[in-house]
Amino acid sequence: MKLIHAICLFVILVMPTAAAANPVRIKDLVEFDGVRSNDLVGYGLVVGLNGTGDGLRNSPFTEDILGNVLERLGVNVTGEQFRPNNVAAVLVTGELPPFARAGSALDVTVSAIGDADSLLGGTLIMTPMKAADGDIYAVAQGTIIAGGAAAAGDGAAVIQGVPTAGVIPSGATIEREITFDFSRLTTLRMALRTPDFTTADRIEQAINAEFDGAVAVMLDAGTVELNIHATHARSPAHALVRVENIMVRPERRARVVVDQRSGTIVMGEDVRISRVAVSQGNLTLRIQEAPLVAQPNPFANGETVVVPRTDVDIIEEPGIGLAEVNGGTSLSEVVAGLNALGVAPRDMIDILKSIKASGALHAEFIVR
Template sequence: MKLLLKIAQVVSVLILLPAMATANEIRIKDLVDFDGVRSNDLVGYGLVVGLNGSGDSLRNAPFTEEIMSNILERLGVNVTGEQLRPDNVAAVFVTATLPPFSRAGSQIDVTVSAIGDADSLLGGTLVMTPLNAADGEIYAVAQGTIIAGGISVKGDGGGVVQGVPTAGVIPSGARVEREIEFDFTSLRSLRLALREPDFTTAGRIENAINQNFGRQVALMTDAGTVEVDIQRTGQPTAAHALGQIENIRVAPQLKARVVVDQRSGTIVMGEDVRISRVAVSQGNLTLRIQEQPLVVQPNPFANGRTVVVPRTDAEIDKGETTGLAEVPEGTSLSEVIAGLNALGVAPHDMIDILKSIKAAGALHAEFIVR
């Protein structure tokens, strides 16, 4: 019975080992960008109509009147010499991203942003707007009802604004009219560009691809590039080879980083962050200055004047002092966090402490401040 129990324990350990080994493995498609497989940015200049009195004031935004006149003239309406003063239109920039291998007739999302002094784009409709790429050619045409991401309410005495009502999106609001010519089937080799260049990760990608195909088909050329010979993969086309390569799993080797956001007090640490033994002392010094002017009045029926005598009350508060606190050497992320939490300080103070520890040479990681 004991022998069977030991065998069961050994089998359970062997079953867990593969799961633990693949816990940190990520698909190659999530680690690299494929050469030639890229998106393209599109931009256009258009007009939004149907706003509820929240559009551009044409006196401050003359370009709105110009584009509105051009659109009306293209539709056969003669507005020459007319003074247009509507408050329900707004000039906007329209941006979109053309995904790779997009075909004519497919639809993409667009973002609409006001460029004048419009208060809100809520409920507006974008009039047909051509979208150009960097080469100046038109690749898509956008039109549709805008979904704004905020609310703007104004009255005679004030108003309330929540979110950003001067920007919005149109899901599937643009239709692709021109395809980007790219003969993917003619590729004889394909380069994989790592999003986070690293020699170790590139070497692991090379080994994983070669093991998957059973022969030398991939070669690491530098820390950010792995080149694949399409012909040696034995696949009929580059698309077939890429479909097999992108799902291979690799454990990436990431740099030790500490990223802090001073505005929100957010601190993010990587798994490989290490800290040496260090002593930290953190104190609070608060200076309070309060003005309490004293008004001195003259005696009744006296020939005098009212005088304001300044009076300042200054106070220095050193706060609670905790002396030096020792942060022990951390060999894992959990130990580093436990050592820093032992200081018992707020996140914003923790950012200053991490800066000082980095300056002292005790924080072994790349320190990024945003």
């Protein structure tokens, strides 16, 4: 017996309340111009592996960098044949935080780029790390902490986690600072993480009220400009201390977000549904195989054959009929109207898709 059901994903409905509209600090709504991090990357070598390094026949670049390192250390390996299996070529990545100073430490991530089996127990040797401009800003070195484990035998292997990647806490030292003089700024732009004209206008009004003057102006839905001189603060940093902690109530578009993989539905409090009628039901398809074996008569010149026989049946389960959902004026009424249909939560995704297609769902519908 084969039983195939048309099954929808399980739905978890997250219902924001009025608390979602509570005021939020400006620092949690915007990015300040010039206050940003910079990505760093380097190409290095991990040594000290327990036979789990790169196979140098398949990763010739590992042999090249190992030879270069030994040459710089005064070891002449020109023309020598060496194939150790305790080294691995890696890429080292990190993030240079804003206002980082020379001598500070930062965390780095180490990832194998060859056919190494594991970086457990390895040590990253001195690796320069460059930014997008090609200049070296940090140097990384240290023992790798990998988050996985691997074990293998002649007939089987077990791998847990990702042993070919790891981190080195405080493994890089900043050698060069970003040339940016924040103290000389006369104006500062604030970029909203979620552009919205209403939110930008509220930020402008809140800042002007805090400084009791026209010190901020909204340029567009995603930018608010602050006049540092007009704040009469001792420095741009002192002005931002007051600005970033101002409370603002953000506005947002009505959205319904559906994650089909996990079956999750998230609805914003501004979602509205017009008056609409909905009918829903499920189909169950049953397929039963009952093959028949046909054999020839005794002493007859024939052969045994199998005659396929399939019984197919489609059953329509009782649906909810045609039910009416009144227009919702709030999220609670929208949810109450959908729940009044009496359908299981797993069917809610298909219902919302159909309501959106009919034009009765007044919200941005996002499917992930």
